[in-house]
Amino acid sequence: MTMRNIPFARPWITDEEKQAVLKVLDGYTLTHGPQCKEFEQRFSEFLGQGANSVTVSSCMAALHLAYLHLDIGKGDDVIVPAQTHTATVHAVEWVGARPVFVDCDLSTGNINVESIEEAITSRTKAISVVHFLGIPCNMPEIMSIADKYNLKVVEDCAIALGARYGGKHVGLFGDVGCFSFYPVKHITTAEGGMFVTKHHDVIDIVSKLREFGVDRIYTERTIPGMYDVVMLGTNYRMSELQAAIGIQQIRKIKDILDRRQKNFNQLKRILLDLDGILIIDSNDANATSSHYCLSIVLQGALQRYRNDIVLELNRAGVGTSVYYPQPVPRMSYYKKKYGYDATRFRNAEQISDCSIALPVGPHISSEDIDYISNVLKNILRKR
């Protein structure tokens, strides 16, 4: 086998993105401009009917704005997945609410739906979910629990652009969907995110929260420089340069998703023959995954060799990652604040401690997939 060098992820940047950025620079409008508006429109169009989008500086910003505008804070509990990116939970902390962690299912990594209902108390105000590795949660079930207890729902869709349940795009079931355009995600604007909601009437307040809480934005002022501040906002704006990249990226999304699906399916087909690994995926007929990566969870005797196997893969030129490196409640900050009971997060722990995320992005060819699976097979054979 000739050695290959396959990064875990690589932003797909072409001349179109470069030209778009140069054009914005030539026009001098670097913020508050038409690029953000167009990106929001195109993004909503891709998601489908009912989507309203607001560009923001990151997914973390979108998550923070979600709790701010829902008026969730001190004295409130929010149910959160233990197996997620820390941003999902940090947003709850930032508004002063208390995160209540729930374990995931081992086969999908998604929050365990029965455990959500068990965790609800009179303090619970919202449920937060993450669509793990692009696998959509069973949103109809989660929404019926939310309706039953009158709870808000915040969907972290950072790695789920293109994921649908029953044909409906994730982020449109709950009150808010939060997307990320960090470089390794499905599309990128370098840094950036999107706040999405099915409630058209909150767009105005969220836009203001995103811009210091001013009553009228720059383009709405009759006398330049004159405005009032009506609420405690912050600056979570996206720039025109980022939005210009985003417009070009969202135009490619169907192609990106097709390539990811093809790579995922090819890799999965080969790996199904291997003993001692579990492939994180969904077998729900209503679920359309957006195939963020292919994570294998090592089983039995292989489990303790996860880090060694990762290093061997990397040495052979196969880029990997771990989603996510620890259950959030086990991260030092949360462990110190709330204590950690390992028995409650067995599945999240197994995914954090025994999984390896393999690349399936649009930068990967069919030959790359063969190479990745051959390398992995050879490594596992020796164990």
Ligand SMILES: *Cc1c(COP(=O)(O)O)cnc(C)c1O
């Ligand atoms: C990457 C990621 C985030 C953070 O996104 P940023 O745009 O970097 O703030 C949030 N949630 C999940 C699930 C992620 O994977």
